[in-house]
Amino acid sequence: MELSMQRLSGLLKAGLVLAAFFAVLYAFFSDAKLVFWLLIVLAAFSFFSFSFYLLVAVMVKEPPIVRPKKWPSISVIIPSFNSAKTLSMCLKHVTAMKYPGRVEYLLVDDCSTDGSREIATRFGNVRVMMRNKRGGKASALNYGISLAKGELLACIDSDTYPPTDCLEKLVPYFNSKPNVGAVTVFITAAHPRNLIEKLQELEYYTAFGFVAKTMAKINCLMVTPGPFSIYRRDVILKVGGFDEKNMTEDMEIGLRLQEHGYRIECSCETFVPTEIPSTIHRLYKQRLRWYRGAIFNLGKYLHMFLNSKYSDFGIYSFPATTVYVFMTMVIWAITIFSYLNLALQNLSIFWAWARVGQLPVFHTDGILALSSITVFFVATVAIWWYFFYRSIRLIGVRLNRSHILPALMIILVYPVLNSFFYFVALVMEAKGSVFNW
Amino acid sequence: MVEKKLYLGAIAVTLVVFGIAMVFVRVYDDSKLGGLQQGVDSTAADTDETRLLLIYSQVFAQKNTTSLCKFLDYNINRQSSRGYYLVRTLREQEKNNLLANYDETKKKYYLNNFEIWLYLTQAAQTCPGYDITPALFFTQTQTLCADCIVQGDVLDQLRGECKNLRVITLADDLDIAPISLVKETFGVSDSPSLVINNQQVLAGLQSRESILSKIRCERQ
Numbered sequence: 001m002e003l004s005m006q007r008l009s010g011l012l013k014a015g016l017v018l019a020a021f022f023a024v025l026y027a028f029f030s031d032a033k034l035v036f037w038l039l040i041v042l043a044a045f046s047f048f049s050f051s052f053y054l055l056v057a058v059m060v061k062e063p064p065i066v067r068p069k070k071w072p073s074i075s076v077i078i079p080s081f082n083s084a085k086t087l088s089m090c091l092k093h094v095t096a097m098k099y100p101g102r103v104e105y106l107l108v109d110d111c112s113t114d115g116s117r118e119i120a121t122r123f124g125n126v127r128v129m130m131r132n133k134r135g136g137k138a139s140a141l142n143y144g145i146s147l148a149k150g151e152l153l154a155c156i157d158s159d160t161y162p163p164t165d166c167l168e169k170l171v172p173y174f175n176s177k178p179n180v181g182a183v184t185v186f187i188t189a190a191h192p193r194n195l196i197e198k199l200q201e202l203e204y205y206t207a208f209g210f211v212a213k214t215m216a217k218i219n220c221l222m223v224t225p226g227p228f229s230i231y232r233r234d235v236i237l238k239v240g241g242f243d244e245k246n247m248t249e250d251m252e253i254g255l256r257l258q259e260h261g262y263r264i265e266c267s268c269e270t271f272v273p274t275e276i277p278s279t280i281h282r283l284y285k286q287r288l289r290w291y292r293g294a295i296f297n298l299g300k301y302l303h304m305f306l307n308s309k310y311s312d313f314g315i316y317s318f319p320a321t322t323v324y325v326f327m328t329m330v331i332w333a334i335t336i337f338s339y340l341n342l343a344l345q346n347l348s349i350f351w352a353w354a355r356v357g358q359l360p361v362f363h364t365d366g367i368l369a370l371s372s373i374t375v376f377f378v379a380t381v382a383i384w385w386y387f388f389y390r391s392i393r394l395i396g397v398r399l400n401r402s403h404i405l406p407a408l409m410i411i412l413v414y415p416v417l418n419s420f421f422y423f424v425a426l427v428m429e430a431k432g433s434v435f436n437w
Numbered sequence: 438m439v440e441k442k443l444y445l446g447a448i449a450v451t452l453v454v455f456g457i458a459m460v461f462v463r464v465y466d467d468s469k470l471g472g473l474q475q476g477v478d479s480t481a482a483d484t485d486e487t488r489l490l491l492i493y494s495q496v497f498a499q500k501n502t503t504s505l506c507k508f509l510d511y512n513i514n515r516q517s518s519r520g521y522y523l524v525r526t527l528r529e530q531e532k533n534n535l536l537a538n539y540d541e542t543k544k545k546y547y548l549n550n551f552e553i554w555l556y557l558t559q560a561a562q563t564c565p566g567y568d569i570t571p572a573l574f575f576t577q578t579q580t581l582c583a584d585c586i587v588q589g590d591v592l593d594q595l596r597g598e599c600k601n602l603r604v605i606t607l608a609d610d611l612d613i614a615p616i617s618l619v620k621e622t623f624g625v626s627d628s629p630s631l632v633i634n635n636q637q638v639l640a641g642l643q644s645r646e647s648i649l650s651k652i653r654c655e656r657q
Contacts, residue, residue, distance in 0.1 A: 047455065
């Protein structure tokens with residue numbers, strides 16, 4: 001098989017990234033104490049973030065949300081591609097949303113082949129627009145925007161099921177502070193059943209709940225979640241619409257709004273369930289897209305890093321996210337190295353026993369020796385649990401016994417899995433691989 | 438932009454929490470080290486007893502050598518039997534430690550072991566019929582040495598089987614002058630290494646059978 005120059009170059013770049021990353025970590029890992037101190041520095045960064053969120057949550061007061069006297073018109077835009085399984089339920093929920101002002105519903109079908117457009121046409125109040133050529137979600141959104149007449153644009157995924165009070169609860173946020181360009185909402189997992197789905201359910205509670213709400217208070221949000229976000233139409237047109245070449249157009253538009261000085265608000269007065277990956281393979285594909293998009297977009301908007309021109313977003317949120325991305329990969333690499341090293345150590349001990357012709361002897365006196373680093377791990381877990389508690393209190397969710405195992409795994413296993421996805425995303429981005437939807 | 442006091446507050450909270458965590462870690466590490474130091478001190482106290490017994494034998498030469506040798510043997514055996522457990526504990530604790538400094542304790546422990554070996558050798562010269570087989574065991578303490586770990590366990594098993602075997606563990610990789618001198622004297626350059634009966638040097642990992650073929654083992 002011939003390798004093209006481009007592919008060779010991509011492989012070479014990926015190889016260099018991998019080699020550099022592991023070389024740096026090996027330099028650290030060869031001294032266990034240095035690894036300890038690196039983990040403590042990263043833990044310190046996490047603590048700082050947690051403390052900052054908590055202080056913002058307690059000390060920054062929000063202005064009261066006032067219902068507008070005149071409700072702006074809204075265009076609800078739903079991009080759809082082969083969403084026959086979820087579209088009917090989505091449209092039922094969307095068309096059932098109550099709103100005192102004018103609403104139009106636009107479904108942009110991106111060349112579906114599974115009967116989605118036929119499902120959409122059954123909803124008489126939904127205007128179905130068919131594209132001639134498949135262009136992707138961002139392109140479909142831009143097409144919908146070009147035809148939309150509303151002052152506000154509610155962009156909703158075709159596998160999302162907003163509650164009836166969603167628009168009424170979110171629209172007032174546009175007048176809550178000056179320069180609001182977009183309003184987001186608490187996204188939750190729709191009917192989680194298996195372990196993978198329940199893990200994501202818990203993850204969404206923290207990420208889209210307390211943390212998002214707190215960050216919105218100081219205008220530090222960088223993503224307008226794809227499942228459900230509302231934008232000012234004039235703002236979207238002014239900033240140039242969605243980036244059609246971007247893997248995560250929802251993050252890219254969020255960054256662009258911040259770059260142009262607009263606020264992104266977040267409402268947790270209601271929550272919007274959306275479908276989530278039900279298998280590990282689908283989760284992997286989703287996260288690979290998210291994290292590749294994140295790495296790409298962070299690079300694209302690197303000029304905002306520690307830039308006071310962008311206020312708290314530039315000084316804190318953007319750098320913190322960049323550090324977090326780096327941190328997850330380092331922690332994953334350290335964890336993998338630790339397990340590999342432990343396995344190698346035990347293998348070499350077993351091999352030594354084999355060479356002397358005896359069965360290995362196991363000593364139990366060291367088993368309960370607690371590493372000092374456990375203190376920081378316990379503290380970090382405790383704080384995460386507090387964030388989780390505040391998040392589920394925000395929407396009044398009740399957990400049950402089925403959440404016990406996911407709750408344990410989300411602390412011990414899920415972060416390692418996510419870190420692995422980040423690492424793969426970094427390698428893929430470095431290699432310049434084409435993303436296969 | 439939010440007030441600077443929020444950022445400063447977050448930094449202050451982080452420093453306070455980390456300060457408390459570090460204090461806790463320090464106390465925890467020190468308590469573990471303290472427990473180990475007690476074991477080392479206890480062994481050192483036994484060594485003091487042995488030293489005093491030998492001084493006694495010099496001051497009151499030729500009197501009660503049977504009793505003296507009985508006490509000497511009992512003391513040396515007690516010290517060397519405790520020795521390997523302390524080696525393992527030192528290794529495990531140092532691995533899981535963050536702030537406490539183990540260097541002084543390690544140095545004290547291995548110097549103490551060296552002293553036990555000297556008294557063992559002197560006891561063999563002083564006590565007629567004192568038929569003990571000393572085995573100097575050189576091991577690594579700063580890095581993981583799988584062969585050293587296994588060798589230590591094999592020797593510990595043999596010590597339990599052969600009542601005349603005394604295993605003295607010495608660190609191969611600490612800068613301790615007397616131990617460096619012994620290494621040079623016996624030509625020890627690798628670890629694990631054994632010096633049997635202050636004569637025969639066995640380099641590398643040795644099986645139980647290999648060691649038994651080089652020593653006289655008096656079964657328990």
